[in-house]
Amino acid sequence: MEPEQIKKIRLLLVDDETQFRSTLAKRLKKRGFAALQAGSGQECLAILSDQPMDIVVMDVKMPGMTGIDTLHRIREKYIETEIILLTGHAATQDGVEGIKSGAFDYLTKPVELSHLLSKIIQAYEKIIAARQSREAAAYKAHIEQQMIATERLAALGTLAAGVAHEINNPLAIIYESAGYLGALLQNEELADMPHKAVFEKALRNIESGVKRARTITHQLLGNVRKSEAILAEVDVAELIKEVILLIQKEAQDKEIVVKLQTDDDLKPIWADPNHIRQVLINLLNNAIHATLEGGAITFEVKAAADDMFITVSDTGMGIPKENLEKIFEPFFSTKAPGEGTGLGLFVTKEIVEKLGGHIRVDSRVGQGARFVVQLPSGSKLKDQGV
């Protein structure tokens, strides 16, 4: 084992014989092992409760709490710690009992230093191996969980698109029926029809209800376009100005200032401008919704190496930690019913990833939120035919 690694081993010597203990510590130190010392079982447990130890080398025969008693207590509370027992020459029975109770091994006194060193190293290797297999298991569980989530999401997406398709047809029937009746009411012969205003109001409600439902089904189908996807040089700063212009009314209503900061020498990127516009619109709408009256929203555009970073920060109420992972999931919304589809950020993420980029969010409650979109600036997209 490398001296560097040896130095890292957290070692505790427990023995009531001070002389023996300090001599052993000194000899260990010469070989690169730094060891703490304890004069009793109680002292050993006190140190363990204060700082974790990898290996405890402990005498069995101690007044008060014996080594075996201490061993039991360590096993109960500190699963990762390995214990090497030291027994008297004639008391190997203690050692055997110790191993049964979970000690790594035992050595008989007088201890031969090279034996002890090799035992310590073996115990430490066991600890490392256990730690690695625990980490591997945790990683595997994490990946599996992610895969389940991804698959579930994909299945949900397929299902949702299917449902959206099926719902569009009956929606169209409702919409055209209401529309036809609305048109009939405009006829002169019905000018003095009783309760005409109520009929008109009801028809308008039906129509606006259909439109709400349509926003959801159409968004689920990924904004079916009337024309082919295009790939062009996109001046992101220009596009942001356009989007701000488009949505400025909503911002002005809440007296929110929308700012734009860009690098001077920003180069255009290759992408579908409709896609980028959709991303910007969704993020700005989101920020306006989250920001209280009189707040501020800032767009920042920066280029770095092959990527472009678009940051949207707001001074809004922030996102609670438990929601941070959910906000990109479909149908997750904190808005009131009818106000949000819960699809904006989901669609945004889908688009950004389709463009070969990433989106992430930093936020704390009360400190606003910051969405960062990272997009490849370049020619790579051209080859993918996005």
Next chain:
Amino acid sequence: MIKIPTNIMLVDDEKDFVEMLAMRLEEAGEKVVPAYDGHMCLDILEKEPVDVVILDIKMPGMDGITTLRKIKLLHPLVEVILLTGHGTTETAIEGMKLGAFDYLLKPADFKDLKDKLAGAKKKKDAQDERIRKAEARQLLRKGGNI
């Protein structure tokens, strides 16, 4: 000015939808003939003058894309607007490549639909006009030879 009605054929297997939209379009001054599948659509095109076909994509039997292909082959001057609840970007692109005038997803805003219809009718009229002129020139030339 009196509005000249557009001759519209509405093709969709959703009968309630066809009925309602047809009445609504007629209320708006258009002339609508209904069809409930692709075969019926092609049969009517043989018999009646149609300016614009509003065509669903997902229909039992002959689907909308196949119907569109046949319309464009047999009646290239008839304009087609795809109107479907089963839209994907791919079918939209395929439809446009096959010569559809435009593409709308159900339920489509009535004003949008009317705008598209007007656009399609304008295109159809311009084509008809060009053909009439070409035919007239041909007649003149023939006449000159006699």
